[in-house]
Amino acid sequence: MSAQDSFEEISILKEIAELLNEGTDTNTVLSCVLNQLLQVTGLQTGWIFLIDEHGKHRLVADEALPPALASNQKRRMCNGTCWCINKYNNQQLNKATNIIECKRIEDALNEKAGETCGLTHHATVPLRAGQERFGILNVGAPHKTHFEKNELALLEAVAYQIGTALKRIKLTQREQDTALVAERNRLARDLHDSVNQLLFSLSLTARAGVEMTNSADVIQTFTYIQDMAQEALGEMRALIWQLRPAGLENGLVSALRSYAEMLGLSIHTTVTGAATIPGKVEEALWRIGQEALANCKKHSQTTEVTLHFQASEAEVKMTIKDTGCGFHYEEDREIPSLGLRNMKTRTDSLNGTFLLKSKPGSGTEIEIHIPF
Secondary structure, three states: OOHHHHHHHHHHHHHHHHHHHHOOOOHHHHHHHHHHHHHHHHHHOOEHHHEEEOOOOEEEEEOOOOOOHHHHHHHHHHHHHHHHHHHHHHOOOOOOOEEEEEEHHHHHOOOOOOOOOOOOEEEEEEEEEOEEEEEEEEEOOOOOOOOOOHHHHHHHHHHHHHHHHHHHHHHHHHHHHHHHHHHHHHHHHHHHHHHHHHHHHHHHHHHHHHHHOOOOHHHHHHHHHHHHHHHHHHHHHHHHHHOOOOOOHHHHHHHHHHHHHHHHEEEEEHHHHHOOOHHHHHHHHHHHHHHHHHHHHOOOOOOOOEEEEEEEEOEEEEEEEOOEEEEEEOOOOOOOOOOHHHHHHHHHOOOOEEEEOOOOOOOOOEEEEOOO
């Protein structure tokens, strides 16, 4: 390798390192890095899959995909499997590989799915930091069927930089999540020690006012103040529960049962299976369960609710069902309320599935599946 080539490679690595060090959002960082890598190497096409511990891949960045791969909202890239993912999952992909024929392109050609623009092969590089693996980087160019050793070495160096950045982002997110929980706990304590106590004092004062007068108008006023204070106390307790559920340390189901009882609901719970649930999944299920129970209280016109919780080593399933009035809903229509959409968003963020079933007069059922 010439001195000029070495200088160019160092410059490329420096530019990419600067991009990786600046970003905190995974998708944005990977899109920028892929674009920069293709520009400086003269390659034209690339994509990045992140792959979870269960072997499920997710397309997080792509650049200049040919129409055969980009059509139908990149369905061919997002679904199914391929040789590079299989090799990765079978622990057979440990370094930059030259060269893998692309099964996705081959299938597109066989199905006459559109133009491939001369792209037939790609190099594949695993993304990792130490023993921790994150996914794969694929790059190619029209009619290119071979990568030189120096090209593979550069791709491997870039892939290692990406893996290190992904680990940093992951650790940063974990720190932020821990700080968020701590802040919620602090806010819950402050609300309990200040506003909650003031409302309780106001309620006692109003009650004393009722007992100290014989005037009907004054009694009515104090009674109204007392009722409003009690209602505000109930709202405050619910808010404190949302911020820091007293009892979540005893288990998610126990916390949801207590929350339902606080709302005045009669809840029947069943639990099957046993597994250690990751904190992020437990937090999401807690928020989803809160929203579902609050909806039962506000809209179902019943106090009867059932909660079924099923856990295994690979996933958790939670079902909350009421026997209330229900509403008209079809699966192919948009979810009707903000609360329900928030439940789905939380589920989707953890690669889970959200199912909503409801009919007028037949109650409402929420079913959540989350893998981990």
